[in-house]
Amino acid sequence: MFPTFARGVHPPQLKTTAEMPVRRLGFAPELHIPLGQHIGAPAQCVVKVGQRLERGSLIAEGRSFVSASIHAPVTGTVRKIGWLATPQGQRIQGIVLASEPGAGQEHVPFRAPPDLNDPGQWVDAVARSGLVGLGGAAFPTHVKLKVPDGRNVDTVMINGAECEPYLTADHRAMLEWPDDIVSGSLLMKKVLGAERVVIGVEANKMDAVKALERASNNCVDIRVVQVKYPQGAEKMLIRALLRREVPAGGLPMDVGVVVANVQTAAMIARLVPKGLGLVERIVTVAGDAVEKPGNYLVPIGTPVGFLLQSAGVVPDCQRVILGGPMMGVSVADLQLPITKGTSGVLAFKTAQDHESGPCIRCGYCVQACPMSLNPAAIMRSARGGDLDGCVQYRLRDCFECGSCAFVCPSKIPLVQYFRQAKLDLRKQPVAV
Ligand code: SF4
Ligand code: SF4
Numbered sequence: 508m509f510p511t512f513a514r515g516v517h518p519p520q521l522k523t524t525a526e527m528p529v530r531r532l533g534f535a536p537e538l539h540i541p542l543g544q545h546i547g548a549p550a551q552c553v554v555k556v557g558q559r560l561e562r563g564s565l566i567a568e569g570r571s572f573v574s575a576s577i578h579a580p581v582t583g584t585v586r587k588i589g590w591l592a593t594p595q596g597q598r599i600q601g602i603v604l605a606s607e608p609g610a611g612q613e614h615v616p617f618r619a620p621p622d623l624n625d626p627g628q629w630v631d632a633v634a635r636s637g638l639v640g641l642g643g644a645a646f647p648t649h650v651k652l653k654v655p656d657g658r659n660v661d662t663v664m665i666n667g668a669e670c671e672p673y674l675t676a677d678h679r680a681m682l683e684w685p686d687d688i689v690s691g692s693l694l695m696k697k698v699l700g701a702e703r704v705v706i707g708v709e710a711n712k713m714d715a716v717k718a719l720e721r722a723s724n725n726c727v728d729i730r731v732v733q734v735k736y737p738q739g740a741e742k743m744l745i746r747a748l749l750r751r752e753v754p755a756g757g758l759p760m761d762v763g764v765v766v767a768n769v770q771t772a773a774m775i776a777r778l779v780p781k782g783l784g785l786v787e788r789i790v791t792v793a794g795d796a797v798e799k800p801g802n803y804l805v806p807i808g809t810p811v812g813f814l815l816q817s818a819g820v821v822p823d824c825q826r827v828i829l830g831g832p833m834m835g836v837s838v839a840d841l842q843l844p845i846t847k848g849t850s851g852v853l854a855f856k857t858a859q860d861h862e863s864g865p866c867i868r869c870g871y872c873v874q875a876c877p878m879s880l881n882p883a884a885i886m887r888s889a890r891g892g893d894l895d896g897c898v899q900y901r902l903r904d905c906f907e908c909g910s911c912a913f914v915c916p917s918k919i920p921l922v923q924y925f926r927q928a929k930l931d932l933r934k935q936p937v938a939v
């Protein structure tokens with residue numbers, strides 16, 4: 508039996524695109540590029556309206572430690588700098604780039620290649636490349652590579668679990684870019700001074716395990732984990748592979764681990780040594796409203812509507828989700844762009860079922876929660892406006908995996924309550 512974590516759920520996998528090689532998507536006429544598409548401070552725009560840019564040139568600079576730079580995903584002209592909508596219903600500053608007719612795939616370096624033997628220069632190059640966690644979290648990669656004084660990282664863990672139903676972008680990356688994944692992870696190991704690299708892959712991707720084994724030449728440790736959701740969550744993967752527990756409110760680094768997604772590791776090798784910026788990522792497009800499902804290499808900033816049209820979306824599409832069905836967000840505005848954190852776009856012919864019943868105190872949600880929380884109790888506190896109760900029931904440890912809502916027989920939208928309560932908590936005045 509392969510290792511795993513406690514609790515969790517088994518949603519149907521529906522990974523019908525796993526056999527489909529990655530296809531490159533053409534350029535949309537306009538790309539919409541938000542300046543804050545990562546965790547941390549938004550990047551600062553460094554271009555002007557009317558300016559012509561080559562694909563790969565710097566358009567916004569991450570000037571805070573926790574931020575990420577952004578590069579032009581297409582050769583073209585800056586049409587507008589202003590407010591853009593986000594999937595969360597907010598507005599954020601961004602750049603609209605008009606693609607040049609006939610724009611090519613050439614990708615220009617925005618800086619000289621770094622000296623890979625100089626760790627400081629190398630981490631700086633990762634920061635300037637705009638790399639973030641491509642598994643969906645979009646946490647700036649360079650921040651993970653700077654180990655604070657007094658800390659020690661012994662393990663680089665590369666996350667190839669991809670446990671969300673439908674999504675196969677990481678699976679394809681492991682099949683098509685295994686050498687890059689191994690090279691990128693070894694570069695991380697070197698700069699962190701770690702002892703080993705462990706790559707965790709779910710048991711439904713044994714072809715990817717073989718591809719990585721061939722590429723690794725025994726330099727990295729490739730381990731198979733059970734197929735269970737949310738096995739791809741950092742804390743769950745660390746628990747499964749190392750039997751270490753990341754403390755509540757803590758980070759993997761607290762237990763000597765730095766985790767990176769497989770696409771992130773591949774992009775480190777593909778971009779950083781050449782002085783290139785991140786301009787595209789693999790996105791799974793699937794669902795019963797898509798005629799040409801598959802995995803597409805998509806320029807950052809491509810409108811979701813353009814991607815769906817290219818994938819043959821049917822006219823009676825009723826629902827579009829960015830990400831997977833468990834943790835993704837339903838969106839109505841198809842002008843919203845693909846960002847660095849968009850792992851999938853799912854389109855369905857049926858609308859979401861909003862009918863929910865009362866809590867019958869069955870306890871299924873408690874049995875499912877991988878963080879050992881009591882989701883029903885948090886929900887009751889949230890519904891009653893009792894934010895202190897939410898905190899006592901450890902709302903902050905909830906990472907919104909959706910396992911509780913998946914098993915709830917009353918179809919209570921538990922995660923929606925948790926997200927709203929977290930927003931309300933952030934608005935509370937800070938005690939001094
Ligand atoms: S309470 Fe949070 S962490 Fe626990 S199952 Fe529900 S969404 Fe996941
Ligand atoms: S699974 Fe749903 S009905 Fe059962 S206790 Fe949890 S919230 Fe209540």
